[in-house]
Amino acid sequence: xxxxxxxxxRFVIAVLSVWLSAPLLAQTQQVDHTQVFTAAVPSEAQVxxxxxxxxxxxxxxxxxxxxxxxxxxxxxxxxxxxxxxxRRGFTTQQLANNGKPxxxxxxxxxxxxxxxxxxxxxxxxxxxxxxxxxQPSPWSAVVKKRNQQGQWQAVDSALLQHKPLDPELxxxxxxxxxxxxxxxxxxxxxxxxxxxxxxxxxxxxxxxxSEEEKGSPTIKTIAKANAKLLQAEGLLILxxxxxxxxxxxLVFGNRGATSLTLTVYGPKAPLHSxxxxxxxxxxxxxxxxxxxxxxxxxxRVTVPGYYDTVHLSATEREALxxxxxxxxxxxxxTGIARPDAVGANYQEALQxxxxxxxxxxxxxxxxxxxxxxxxLAVAELDLRTTPEADSAYLTALLQRHIKAQGWYLTxxxxxxxxxxxxxxxxxxxxxxxxxxxxxxxxxxxxxxxYAVLLQDSNSVVRVRMMGGSLPTEQLVxxxxxxxxxxPLVNADNNQHSFDENLRIGxxxxxxxxxLRLLRTPY
Numbered sequence: 001x002x003x004x005x006x007x008x009x010r011f012v013i014a015v016l017s018v019w020l021s022a023p024l025l026a027q028t029q030q031v032d033h034t035q036v037f038t039a040a041v042p043s044e045a046q047v048x049x050x051x052x053x054x055x056x057x058x059x060x061x062x063x064x065x066x067x068x069x070x071x072x073x074x075x076x077x078x079x080x081x082x083x084x085x086x087r088r089g090f091t092t093q094q095l096a097n098n099g100k101p102x103x104x105x106x107x108x109x110x111x112x113x114x115x116x117x118x119x120x121x122x123x124x125x126x127x128x129x130x131x132x133x134x135q136p137s138p139w140s141a142v143v144k145k146r147n148q149q150g151q152w153q154a155v156d157s158a159l160l161q162h163k164p165l166d167p168e169l170x171x172x173x174x175x176x177x178x179x180x181x182x183x184x185x186x187x188x189x190x191x192x193x194x195x196x197x198x199x200x201x202x203x204x205x206x207x208x209x210s211e212e213e214k215g216s217p218t219i220k221t222i223a224k225a226n227a228k229l230l231q232a233e234g235l236l237i238l239x240x241x242x243x244x245x246x247x248x249x250l251v252f253g254n255r256g257a258t259s260l261t262l263t264v265y266g267p268k269a270p271l272h273s274x275x276x277x278x279x280x281x282x283x284x285x286x287x288x289x290x291x292x293x294x295x296x297x298x299x300r301v302t303v304p305g306y307y308d309t310v311h312l313s314a315t316e317r318e319a320l321x322x323x324x325x326x327x328x329x330x331x332x333x334t335g336i337a338r339p340d341a342v343g344a345n346y347q348e349a350l351q352x353x354x355x356x357x358x359x360x361x362x363x364x365x366x367x368x369x370x371x372x373x374x375x376l377a378v379a380e381l382d383l384r385t386t387p388e389a390d391s392a393y394l395t396a397l398l399q400r401h402i403k404a405q406g407w408y409l410t411x412x413x414x415x416x417x418x419x420x421x422x423x424x425x426x427x428x429x430x431x432x433x434x435x436x437x438x439x440x441x442x443x444x445x446x447x448x449x450y451a452v453l454l455q456d457s458n459s460v461v462r463v464r465m466m467g468g469s470l471p472t473e474q475l476v477x478x479x480x481x482x483x484x485x486x487p488l489v490n491a492d493n494n495q496h497s498f499d500e501n502l503r504i505g506x507x508x509x510x511x512x513x514x515l516r517l518l519r520t521p522y
Contacts, residue, residue: 117522239485261378270363310389452513
C-alpha cells in the first residue's frame with residue numbers, strides 16, 4: 001500500500017459504500033451486523049475533514065511537556081486528554097499512580113451483546129535536550145516539508161487546512177509520533193463516526209499509560225487492581241512504527257527491556273594522574289576491558305548461554321525472511337558498513353536478546369576535564385529480553401560472566417575490608433524494565449485485525465516480534481487477554497531522539513484504519 005489514498009477512485013468507492021449502506025443502518029437489529037458495519041465506513045472526505053479539524057487540538061496536546069519524571073506535567077496531560085475523551089462521549093476516570101495518573105476511557109456500542117476491546121497507548125514521552133532540535137522548542141510543533149535538496153524546511157502550518165491535504169507534510173515535536181499521534185488518530189476516528197451518525201461495532205475501552213517511557217513500573221499493579229474495569233476480549237496496542245515499506249503492519253510481540261548499572265570502583269577519591277599514574281589502576285580502563293569481554297568483533301554477545309534459549313523453527317525463519325526489509329537501505333539509513341552477525345537478517349536479529357551500552361561515565365571531558373584517575377567508572381546497560389530469556393535469566397548470566405573475569409561483586413560502595421581484600425571490585429544494580437511478550441501469528445485477534453487491514457491493501461507486513469519494548473507482558477499477565485500491536489506512524493519518525501516527527505499521510509491513514517476496525521464487529 002502506498003501512503004497516498006487521496007485519489008478519486010477510492011473516494012467514489014467510499015461514497016458509494018455509504019450510500020448503499022444507508023437503508024441497512026435503519027435495520028441493524030434485523031440484519032447481519034458484520035455486513036452493515038463493514039459496508040458503512042465513513043467516506044474519505046469525512047476522514048480528511050475530521051483529520052484537519054483535529055490538528056488544532058493535536059498541537060495543543062503537543063505543547064504540553066510530558067516527561068514522566070515531572071508529575072505536574074503528566075497530570076496536565078492526563079487532565080487535557082480526559083476532557084478530549086469526554087467531549088467525544090466517553091466516560092472517563094483517572095487511575096491513581098503516585099501523582100502521575102493513568103487515564104481510563106470507555107465508549108459503549110449500541111450493538112446488542114457487543115464484544116469489548118481494550119486499546120492501549122501512552123501519554124508520556126522521552127526526555128528532551130532542546131538544543132539538539134532544529135526548531136525553537138520541542139514543545140512547539142512545527143510543520144515541515146522536504147525541499148528539492150532533501151532538507152527539512154519549515155512551512156506555514158496553514159497548509160494543514162489546504163485541500164487537497166499534502167500527505168508529505170510532517171509535524172515535528174516531542175511525542176508527535178510516540179505516542180500522542182495515535183491517541184489523536186483514535187479521537188479523530190470518533191469525530192468521523194459522530195459526523196457520519198455512526199457508532200463503533202464493539203465496546204471500546206482505552207488505557208493511557210503515564211510512565212511507559214520509564215518502563216511502566218506500576219502498570220501491572222494498577223491493571224490487577226482495576227482488572228474488572230479493564231476486562232475485555234482482546235488488547236490492541238497502538239504504538240511503534242510501521243514497517244519501512246509503508247505497508248500496513250501487524251506485530252505479534254515485543255522484546256522486553258531491563259536496565260542495569262555496572263559500576264567499577266577505583267581509588268577512594270579521584271587522584272592526580274601525575275602523582276599516581278602507573279601505580280593506581282584506572283577504573284575507566286578496567287570498565288572498558290570488562291565491557292569488551294561481553295561482545296566479539298561481530299557484535300555477538302559472548303556471555304555464555306545468552307542466546308541458548310531461543311530456537312527458531314524453519315517455518316519461523318521463513319516467515320521472518322518474507323518481511324520486506326531493504327537491507328541496503330537499512331545500511332544506508334543507519335550509516336554502517338555491515339550489521340552485527342546475530343541473525344541472518346534484520347528481523348531474525350530482533351528475535352534474540354541483546355546487550356546494549358546506553359551510556360558511560362568516568363570523569364568530565366572537554367573544557368571540564370581534569371588530569372585525574374577517576375574513583376569510579378559507570379556503564380548503563382539495557383538488555384532487550386525475549387519470552388525465552390527474561391531479565392532475571394540474563395542478569396544472572398551477566399553476574400556469572402563478570403565473576404568469571406575475576407571481579408568481586410559488591411552491593412554499593414565497597415567497604416575498607418573489601419578494598420583491602422579484592423583487586424577488582426564492581427557492582428551490578430538492576431533498574432526498571434519489563435519482560436517480553438508474544439502471541440501466536442494465527443490468533444483470533446490477529447486474524448481479525450489482519451482481515452481489516454487487507455480491506456485497504458493487498459499486502460500486510462506481519463512481524464513475529466519487534467525489537468522495541470512495551471509493557472505488554474505486565475498487562476497481559478495481569479489481565480489474561482490476547483493482544484496484538486498495531487503500529488500507525490512512519491518508520492522514520494525519530495522517536496526517542498531529537499526532531500521526532502509524524503507524517504501527515506500516516507496520520508490520515510491511521511484514522512482510516514481505526515475507522516475500519518471500529519466499524520467491523522469482533
